[in-house]
Amino acid sequence: MSSPGLTISDSATGPDTIVLRDGDGESLLCIAPGTGANYRVVAQDAMVCSRLIADVLRSPHSELLPRSGGLLSNLSVLENVVLPAVYHRRVARTKLAERVYRDFDACGIARAEAEELCSRAVSGLTLFERRLAALVRALVMRPALLVMERVFEGLAAPDIQRVARFPDYYHRTVPAGCVIMFDLAGMTCPELSMAAEVEA
DSSP states (O other), X not given: OEETXXXXXXXXXXXXXXXXEOTTSOEEEEXXXXXXXXXXXXXXXXXXXXXXXXXXXXXXXXXXXOTTOOOOTTSBHHHHHHHHHHHHTOSOHHHHHHHHHHHHHHTTOOHHHHHHHHTSBGGGOOHHHHHHHHHHHHHHTOOSEEEEESTTTTOOHHHHHHHTTHHHHHHHHSTTOEEEEEEETTOOOOOOOOSEEEEO
Protein backbone atom coordinates (compact mmCIF):
# COMPACT_ATOMS: atom_id res chain seq x y z
CA MET A 1 0.00 0.00 0.00
CA SER A 2 1.46 3.39 -0.87
CA SER A 3 0.69 7.05 -1.42
CA PRO A 4 2.83 9.98 -2.62
CA GLY A 5 3.92 10.48 0.99
CA LEU A 6 4.31 6.90 2.17
CA THR A 7 5.90 3.66 1.09
CA ILE A 8 5.53 0.36 2.93
CA SER A 9 8.26 -1.85 1.57
CA ASP A 10 9.76 -5.31 1.72
CA SER A 11 13.08 -3.99 0.44
CA ALA A 12 16.51 -3.95 2.00
CA THR A 13 15.21 -1.57 4.65
CA GLY A 14 13.21 -4.49 6.06
CA PRO A 15 9.75 -5.98 5.93
CA ASP A 16 6.96 -3.50 6.59
CA THR A 17 9.40 -0.59 6.81
CA ILE A 18 7.48 2.68 6.49
CA VAL A 19 9.22 5.36 4.46
CA LEU A 20 7.72 8.76 5.14
CA ARG A 21 8.22 11.24 2.29
CA ASP A 22 7.89 15.00 1.92
CA GLY A 23 5.75 16.74 -0.71
CA ASP A 24 8.57 16.39 -3.28
CA GLY A 25 8.83 12.65 -2.77
CA GLU A 26 12.11 12.86 -0.86
CA SER A 27 12.55 10.42 2.02
CA LEU A 28 12.15 12.07 5.42
CA LEU A 29 12.16 9.10 7.73
CA CYS A 30 12.33 5.30 7.66
CA ILE A 31 10.35 3.63 10.42
CA ALA A 32 10.87 -0.06 11.10
CA PRO A 33 8.00 -1.47 13.19
CA GLY A 34 9.21 -3.91 15.82
CA THR A 35 12.38 -2.03 16.80
CA GLY A 36 11.00 -0.21 19.85
CA ALA A 37 12.28 3.15 18.57
CA ASN A 38 10.75 6.61 19.05
CA TYR A 39 10.68 9.20 16.26
CA ARG A 40 9.64 12.84 16.03
CA VAL A 41 8.52 14.85 13.02
CA VAL A 42 8.33 18.64 13.34
CA ALA A 43 6.06 20.04 10.62
CA GLN A 44 6.19 23.66 9.45
CA ASP A 45 2.40 24.00 9.44
CA ALA A 46 -0.80 22.15 10.39
CA MET A 47 -1.61 21.14 6.80
CA VAL A 48 1.73 19.37 6.34
CA CYS A 49 1.36 17.76 9.76
CA SER A 50 -2.12 16.43 8.93
CA ARG A 51 -1.00 15.08 5.55
CA LEU A 52 1.95 13.21 7.02
CA ILE A 53 -0.19 11.73 9.80
CA ALA A 54 -2.77 10.56 7.25
CA ASP A 55 0.05 8.95 5.26
CA VAL A 56 1.40 7.04 8.27
CA LEU A 57 -2.11 5.90 9.25
CA ARG A 58 -2.33 4.04 5.94
CA SER A 59 -0.17 1.43 7.61
CA PRO A 60 -2.32 -1.36 9.09
CA HIS A 61 0.11 -1.46 12.03
CA SER A 62 -0.77 2.02 13.33
CA GLU A 63 -3.12 3.63 15.84
CA LEU A 64 -3.61 7.36 16.38
CA LEU A 65 -3.55 9.32 19.61
CA PRO A 66 -5.19 12.53 18.32
CA ARG A 67 -4.61 15.90 19.98
CA SER A 68 -8.39 16.31 20.43
CA GLY A 69 -8.63 12.90 22.08
CA GLY A 70 -11.10 11.76 19.42
CA LEU A 71 -13.65 10.72 22.05
CA LEU A 72 -17.40 10.58 21.41
CA SER A 73 -19.24 12.93 23.79
CA ASN A 74 -22.38 10.77 24.05
CA LEU A 75 -20.43 7.79 25.45
CA SER A 76 -18.72 7.25 28.78
CA VAL A 77 -14.93 7.09 28.96
CA LEU A 78 -15.05 3.29 29.25
CA GLU A 79 -17.32 2.99 26.21
CA ASN A 80 -14.94 5.21 24.25
CA VAL A 81 -11.90 3.21 25.32
CA VAL A 82 -13.33 -0.18 24.30
CA LEU A 83 -15.19 0.93 21.14
CA PRO A 84 -12.42 0.29 18.56
CA ALA A 85 -11.51 -3.09 20.09
CA VAL A 86 -15.16 -4.18 20.05
CA TYR A 87 -15.82 -2.83 16.56
CA HIS A 88 -12.72 -4.46 15.05
CA ARG A 89 -13.10 -7.61 17.23
CA ARG A 90 -9.46 -7.41 18.22
CA VAL A 91 -9.98 -8.42 21.86
CA ALA A 92 -12.32 -11.07 23.25
CA ARG A 93 -15.11 -9.36 25.18
CA THR A 94 -14.45 -11.58 28.19
CA LYS A 95 -10.89 -10.23 28.40
CA LEU A 96 -11.57 -6.62 27.44
CA ALA A 97 -12.30 -5.05 30.83
CA GLU A 98 -9.22 -6.65 32.41
CA ARG A 99 -7.03 -5.41 29.55
CA VAL A 100 -8.40 -1.87 29.92
CA TYR A 101 -7.55 -1.74 33.62
CA ARG A 102 -4.17 -3.40 33.06
CA ASP A 103 -3.39 -0.72 30.46
CA PHE A 104 -4.46 2.06 32.83
CA ASP A 105 -2.12 0.48 35.38
CA ALA A 106 0.71 0.61 32.79
CA CYS A 107 0.00 4.36 32.67
CA GLY A 108 0.38 4.68 36.44
CA ILE A 109 -3.37 4.81 37.11
CA ALA A 110 -4.54 2.48 39.91
CA ARG A 111 -7.70 0.41 39.47
CA ALA A 112 -9.92 2.56 41.70
CA GLU A 113 -8.86 5.77 39.94
CA ALA A 114 -9.28 4.12 36.54
CA GLU A 115 -12.78 2.92 37.42
CA GLU A 116 -13.75 6.43 38.51
CA LEU A 117 -12.36 7.92 35.30
CA CYS A 118 -14.04 5.27 33.13
CA SER A 119 -17.45 6.02 34.66
CA ARG A 120 -17.28 9.72 33.77
CA ALA A 121 -18.78 11.57 30.82
CA VAL A 122 -16.32 12.84 28.24
CA SER A 123 -17.62 16.40 28.66
CA GLY A 124 -16.24 16.50 32.22
CA LEU A 125 -12.68 15.52 31.30
CA THR A 126 -9.68 17.83 31.30
CA LEU A 127 -7.54 18.02 28.17
CA PHE A 128 -4.96 15.78 29.83
CA GLU A 129 -7.61 13.21 30.80
CA ARG A 130 -8.92 13.13 27.23
CA ARG A 131 -5.43 12.36 25.94
CA LEU A 132 -4.89 9.73 28.63
CA ALA A 133 -8.17 8.00 27.71
CA ALA A 134 -7.19 8.14 24.02
CA LEU A 135 -3.81 6.61 24.88
CA VAL A 136 -5.41 3.70 26.73
CA ARG A 137 -7.86 3.22 23.84
CA ALA A 138 -4.85 2.88 21.51
CA LEU A 139 -2.98 0.58 23.92
CA VAL A 140 -5.90 -1.82 24.05
CA MET A 141 -5.40 -2.38 20.31
CA ARG A 142 -1.68 -3.27 20.76
CA PRO A 143 -0.49 -1.34 17.69
CA ALA A 144 3.02 -1.87 16.35
CA LEU A 145 3.14 1.88 15.63
CA LEU A 146 1.62 4.58 17.85
CA VAL A 147 1.10 7.93 16.12
CA MET A 148 0.92 10.85 18.55
CA GLU A 149 -0.56 14.04 17.08
CA ARG A 150 0.52 17.35 18.67
CA VAL A 151 -0.05 15.87 22.13
CA PHE A 152 1.63 18.71 24.06
CA GLU A 153 -0.48 21.41 22.47
CA GLY A 154 -2.61 23.45 24.87
CA LEU A 155 -1.32 21.80 28.04
CA ALA A 156 0.06 23.46 31.17
CA ALA A 157 3.65 22.62 32.12
CA PRO A 158 2.80 19.88 34.68
CA ASP A 159 0.58 18.09 32.15
CA ILE A 160 3.25 18.41 29.46
CA GLN A 161 5.59 16.46 31.72
CA ARG A 162 2.91 13.81 32.31
CA VAL A 163 2.25 13.43 28.57
CA ALA A 164 6.00 13.16 27.97
CA ARG A 165 5.77 9.77 29.72
CA PHE A 166 3.19 8.44 27.21
CA PRO A 167 5.84 6.74 25.02
CA ASP A 168 7.12 4.88 28.10
CA TYR A 169 3.58 3.78 28.96
CA TYR A 170 3.13 2.51 25.43
CA HIS A 171 6.40 0.55 25.56
CA ARG A 172 5.25 -1.14 28.77
CA THR A 173 2.39 -2.75 26.82
CA VAL A 174 4.06 -3.04 23.38
CA PRO A 175 7.81 -3.33 24.16
CA ALA A 176 8.92 -3.65 20.53
CA GLY A 177 6.46 -1.06 19.24
CA CYS A 178 7.45 2.28 17.71
CA VAL A 179 6.22 5.78 18.52
CA ILE A 180 6.12 8.60 16.00
CA MET A 181 5.33 12.01 17.43
CA PHE A 182 4.12 14.80 15.17
CA ASP A 183 4.51 18.39 16.37
CA LEU A 184 4.39 21.84 14.83
CA ALA A 185 7.46 24.05 14.61
CA GLY A 186 7.65 26.40 17.60
CA MET A 187 5.48 24.23 19.86
CA THR A 188 6.56 23.62 23.43
CA CYS A 189 8.04 20.14 23.72
CA PRO A 190 10.02 18.59 26.56
CA GLU A 191 13.30 16.81 25.92
CA LEU A 192 12.58 13.31 24.72
CA SER A 193 14.81 10.42 23.72
CA MET A 194 14.33 9.89 19.98
CA ALA A 195 15.98 7.56 17.48
CA ALA A 196 15.51 10.30 14.88
CA GLU A 197 13.98 13.76 14.64
CA VAL A 198 13.23 15.39 11.29
CA GLU A 199 11.67 18.60 10.00
CA ALA A 200 9.00 18.56 7.32
